[in-house]
Amino acid sequence: xxRIPLAALLGLIFTGAYFAAAxxxxxxxxxxxxxxxxxxxxxxxxxxxxxxxxxxxxLLSRMIWGGRTTIxxxxxxxxxxxxxxxxxxxxxxxxxxxxxxxxxxxVDLMMSIxxxxxxxxxxxxxxxxxxxxxxxxxxxDSTRVYRLARAxxxxxxxxDYVEAARLRGEKQAWIIFREILPNALSPLVAEMxxxxxFAVLFxxxxxxxxxxxxxxxxxxxGIVKENKExxxxxxxxxxxxxxxxxSLAISVNLVADWVLNRTSSLKGxxxx
Amino acid sequence: MxxxxxxxxxxxxxxxxxxxxxxxxxxxxxxxxxxVTLVHGVSLKLxxxxxxxxxxxxxxxxxxxxxxxxxxxxxxxxxxxxEVFVNGRDIMKIGAGGLRALRGKEVxxxxxxxxxxxxxxxxxxxxxxxxxxxxxxxxxxAEARAVDLFRQLGLxxxxxxxxxxxxxxxxxxxxxxMTAMALCPKPDLVVFDEPTTALDVTTQIDVLAAIKRAxxxxxxxxxxxTHDLAVVAQVSDHIxxxxxxRMVEYGTCAQVIETPHEAYTQALVSVRSIDHxxxxxGADPVLTVQGVTARYKGTHFDVLKNVNVDLPAGQTLAVxxxxxxxxSTLARVITGLLPAAQGQITFAGRRLSADLAGRSRDDxxxxxxxxxxxxxxxxxxxxxxTIIGRPLExxxxxxxxxxxxxxxxxxxxxxMGRGFADRYPAELSGGQKQRVCxxxxxxxxxxxxxxxxxxxxxxxxxxxxxxxxxxxxxxxQGVAYLFxTHDLATVRAIADRIAVMYKGEVxxxxxxxDVLAPPxxxxxxxxxxSVPEMRLGWLEEVLAHRRMAAAGN
Numbered sequence: 001x002x003r004i005p006l007a008a009l010l011g012l013i014f015t016g017a018y019f020a021a022a023x024x025x026x027x028x029x030x031x032x033x034x035x036x037x038x039x040x041x042x043x044x045x046x047x048x049x050x051x052x053x054x055x056x057x058x059l060l061s062r063m064i065w066g067g068r069t070t071i072x073x074x075x076x077x078x079x080x081x082x083x084x085x086x087x088x089x090x091x092x093x094x095x096x097x098x099x100x101x102x103x104x105x106x107v108d109l110m111m112s113i114x115x116x117x118x119x120x121x122x123x124x125x126x127x128x129x130x131x132x133x134x135x136x137x138x139x140x141d142s143t144r145v146y147r148l149a150r151a152x153x154x155x156x157x158x159x160d161y162v163e164a165a166r167l168r169g170e171k172q173a174w175i176i177f178r179e180i181l182p183n184a185l186s187p188l189v190a191e192m193x194x195x196x197x198f199a200v201l202f203x204x205x206x207x208x209x210x211x212x213x214x215x216x217x218x219x220x221x222g223i224v225k226e227n228k229e230x231x232x233x234x235x236x237x238x239x240x241x242x243x244x245x246x247s248l249a250i251s252v253n254l255v256a257d258w259v260l261n262r263t264s265s266l267k268g269x270x271x272x
Numbered sequence: 273m274x275x276x277x278x279x280x281x282x283x284x285x286x287x288x289x290x291x292x293x294x295x296x297x298x299x300x301x302x303x304x305x306x307x308v309t310l311v312h313g314v315s316l317k318l319x320x321x322x323x324x325x326x327x328x329x330x331x332x333x334x335x336x337x338x339x340x341x342x343x344x345x346x347x348x349x350x351x352x353x354x355e356v357f358v359n360g361r362d363i364m365k366i367g368a369g370g371l372r373a374l375r376g377k378e379v380x381x382x383x384x385x386x387x388x389x390x391x392x393x394x395x396x397x398x399x400x401x402x403x404x405x406x407x408x409x410x411x412x413x414a415e416a417r418a419v420d421l422f423r424q425l426g427l428x429x430x431x432x433x434x435x436x437x438x439x440x441x442x443x444x445x446x447x448x449x450m451t452a453m454a455l456c457p458k459p460d461l462v463v464f465d466e467p468t469t470a471l472d473v474t475t476q477i478d479v480l481a482a483i484k485r486a487x488x489x490x491x492x493x494x495x496x497x498t499h500d501l502a503v504v505a506q507v508s509d510h511i512x513x514x515x516x517x518r519m520v521e522y523g524t525c526a527q528v529i530e531t532p533h534e535a536y537t538q539a540l541v542s543v544r545s546i547d548h549x550x551x552x553x554g555a556d557p558v559l560t561v562q563g564v565t566a567r568y569k570g571t572h573f574d575v576l577k578n579v580n581v582d583l584p585a586g587q588t589l590a591v592x593x594x595x596x597x598x599x600s601t602l603a604r605v606i607t608g609l610l611p612a613a614q615g616q617i618t619f620a621g622r623r624l625s626a627d628l629a630g631r632s633r634d635d636x637x638x639x640x641x642x643x644x645x646x647x648x649x650x651x652x653x654x655x656x657x658t659i660i661g662r663p664l665e666x667x668x669x670x671x672x673x674x675x676x677x678x679x680x681x682x683x684x685x686x687x688m689g690r691g692f693a694d695r696y697p698a699e700l701s702g703g704q705k706q707r708v709c710x711x712x713x714x715x716x717x718x719x720x721x722x723x724x725x726x727x728x729x730x731x732x733x734x735x736x737x738x739x740x741x742x743x744x745x746x747x748x749q750g751v752a753y754l755f756x757t758h759d760l761a762t763v764r765a766i767a768d769r770i771a772v773m774y775k776g777e778v779x780x781x782x783x784x785x786d787v788l789a790p791p792x793x794x795x796x797x798x799x800x801x802s803v804p805e806m807r808l809g810w811l812e813e814v815l816a817h818r819r820m821a822a823a824g825n
Binding site for chain 2: 159179
């Protein structure tokens, strides 16, 4: 019964590979992040597996270092958005009344502005550093998580077992984290896989527009930006990060689906 | 019966099921799917104009057998063996086209929950005559027949009720409209699947009488499926008792009710035989409710009107009434979930604050509650040990080994024993779930437990076990119960005092012997006389003698 389905296994392998590469970038990357080692846009060779980029840096090393930044920012932003969004969403659902109104209408207000535009506005006046990026992305994304968490929790909060906990005199924290959270976890985990990928796309978009990760630091969106002129000359360097983003997206969601299946069992995974 | 009645020619028994075997596939994760047999070779025969009652607990296979008369298996259930003859032909062999001609024309079906079975977006008449029109009758003819049936079934305004939508009629009326729908295409057989189970007792009796009359006037054959032997005794000619997909006993109605042969049938017949002698009202009241009036936010009428009751320590106060009478609201007011607008509640000598936030931890601990639906009263993600252990940890600070030991003690008290502590609620049966809820309430060492319809979702034999357990626990620990129910048989079994509620008021209140002794007011009389009794001819007797109509009629 501990057998992992093939799709989940594939997802686990790819996701694991990307995260491992990100984690051990200094050990794996053949060259330094900003080291110029050859001519611009050299084709792939034994010394440069993926060739070189627009100013002659090793593309494989750039990809590994860039993956480290992209994945780090996306993970932090996703964790922040889930921590913030689900806690506030559960709180609004449990409290109800004006607390719910104030929180929900504030979130509505934030969601009425496209998140890319609000991010561009904020980042154009703030110094663009990694913590600021993470904070901006996390807070903007938490509005989506808030809506989901609140919707799920409103249904759970009226169950008899939550009422029983209230009658026992339990504090809000117990009701939110011990009664509601375990029952809301399945949809949240599924959403988390999706949100992580949106975060990857978001940071890549920002970097592509020049308001994300700043050079000479590498990240996947930045690599596309630096190499986009090459496409005109038939040089595929800009497509490599795109492929990385796509394959990461698919594999993370394969894992999320599998986790969803495992956690939706009501019998502690001991069979139907 | 097939053994006793010599095999006749097919024509005179309209429905003839022979050695029916029904299987389903279950898919335990991680294990290979396996086939489970639900019905093991059941045979039955039904003649035209006769009513056969199928009776058994949940999981006995009664609905599955009923639906096989339409060659239908619900939820992936497969009919794998045996033959089903309807009007002389084996319907297992007539193919999809033949089944379409059969279903809704020769055989029709009345579901348990009419509210869930009607399309809320279309008027009743459209739905009642839908299959009749497909059968080739003209619209005006079909409507005339439907109106005729509405009248036969005793529905108010038979000419115009068809224009209403499902939410515009009461539950009892909707169930009768559904019966009209089933009878409209002039079927030869109607399958009634627990048609009155979801109704109040006072409404059930009207629906039951209407169904019985309609069956006799139209002369159809019927399969009547229920778990309530007293109900089936009123309408059927023959009764078949089922258990675990096998026939236990078959006979005429009188024989099964009066002289049951099998031990299991005897247990079903003698259910609710708990003897409970009323305790003297001398003891100090643990709970006093004085002049309580309450209404829900945003409404303009009182759900409770000047309610006065009290409950002596270690005794049981039963609050009875039909749905909407305010009995569950009374529980919400006492627990503080709905603060009372007026009046006061005294508990163990202390005056309770109206709202939950103002109550001390001891107030909360000593007043526990058990719910109707044990499924949703326990967090499905917590093990039994967490569920029972949390009040121990929360109120008494028990941890680790001490907590585990106490949880096991409580499990022993509710007669569940070892091996349950690390199970999840989904791994327990209905009766076990309710027992765990009782243990959770007991863990707090309460003085009073509010029991909100705790047995109404359970099979009769299981419910009986729960009531006996509650009485034993009361004898041992002196805990008082406020018992909310609409089932007067339960009340007779366990109450010391009774409050009869009607439209938010207490109509009759006092010791059990006084409340259940004549002279009655009209409402109490209606309520008492509506409890089905397990004897033939009871239904006609009651209808002839009662003094007021049910509110839901």
